[in-house]
Each structure stands twice: as structure tokens, then as C-alpha cells.
Amino acid sequence: MLPYNEIKDKLRSMLTPHRFNHSLGVEKIAVLLAEKYDADVDKVRIAALVHDCAKDIPEDKLIYTANKYGLELDDVSIAEKALIHGPLGAKLAREYFGIEDDEILHAIALHTTGGKVMNKIDRIIYLSDFIEEGRKYEGVEYLRELAFIDLNAALLKSFENTIDYVISLKSLLHPNTIYARNTLIMEMRKNGGINK
Numbered sequence: 001m002l003p004y005n006e007i008k009d010k011l012r013s014m015l016t017p018h019r020f021n022h023s024l025g026v027e028k029i030a031v032l033l034a035e036k037y038d039a040d041v042d043k044v045r046i047a048a049l050v051h052d053c054a055k056d057i058p059e060d061k062l063i064y065t066a067n068k069y070g071l072e073l074d075d076v077s078i079a080e081k082a083l084i085h086g087p088l089g090a091k092l093a094r095e096y097f098g099i100e101d102d103e104i105l106h107a108i109a110l111h112t113t114g115g116k117v118m119n120k121i122d123r124i125i126y127l128s129d130f131i132e133e134g135r136k137y138e139g140v141e142y143l144r145e146l147a148f149i150d151l152n153a154a155l156l157k158s159f160e161n162t163i164d165y166v167i168s169l170k171s172l173l174h175p176n177t178i179y180a181r182n183t184l185i186m187e188m189r190k191n192g193g194i195n196k
């Protein structure tokens, strides 16, 4: 893997300034959450920094690039191309930054849709993307506070916000987001963290 500063410089050249700043914002809050919830800070820092490395690939090049990296695309991702930058980002992270760590790559791949099985790093990256300091939407401050009180409750809220938003746009819901929410709710019920 390239040293941190080289990753950062290379990433800057791959993203718009706005997206690069967003990435720094995600890194900042993800590191705080990793410290709070005792996750691997170094892995979280890198995953957060590079999570959107494929985000500024023009939409008409996404399918071609995905094919080039042998990524299998499901129907929903083909119809909603913005979803591709998650799994594609994991491929680019390996190629451009030499990131081989499976946990880092998994968290990057899952950050757009979530997934049925999400470990602590996946959860922190997904949530941080949602609540970094550059995000402005109603309820974001509440979610930022909740993130440091109850990671899973904040994650659940962010899945639900995403689902509501996707429905409001009449867009397609990715099944992985539904799986992610279902798994989380079952887990929270088992731990007594949510009432039926």
C-alpha cells in the first residue's frame, strides 16, 4: 500500500475539490468513531479517505470501467449507475493505491448500499459518509450526536433516511440496503436494543 500522503495526493488528482473535501470530512469523523468504538483506526482512516475514489468517473464510462475490472453488475446497479462507484472504488483502491486489505476494500465496496453482513469498519464508513461535517440536511446534527451514543441506532436511521430518499425520487432501492436494515434490526432485537 502507498504511504498515506501519497494516497492523499493521488486521490486529490482523481476527484473534484468538492469530493476531495468530502473525503477528508469522512476521514475526520470516521477516525473519531473508530476511536470511540474501538475499531482499527488505521484501516478506518484509509477506507474513509478513499471511499469515493471512483465517484467522479463520468456516468457513461462507469459500465466500461466496471467491465474492465471484471466487476459483475446487478440489474439495479446498471439502472442506477451511481451505485457502481462503491464496488468499483474497491477495485480502483487496489489498483491505484495498492490497498490489499480485505476489510478496507469491503468497507469501500459497501459504502453506497450497505450489505447483509457489515462489520464495525463497514458500519463506521457507511455512517461517516452520511454525517461528515460537509453534509447539510434536516436531522444531520441529531444523527451526528446519535452516532457517538449508539452506532447501530444511527446506522439504522441512516439506512431509513436513504430508503425514504430513494423512494421520494422514485428511484430503485438496492436489495443490499434492505438486507442491511433487516440484519441490523434482527441484531438489535436480539440484543434488546430495539422494541418490536
Ligand SMILES: [Fe+2]
Binding pocket: 051, 052, 055, 085, 086, 111, 112
Ligand atoms: Fe460514495
Ligand SMILES: [Fe+2]
Binding pocket: 022, 026, 051, 052, 129
Ligand atoms: Fe462519500
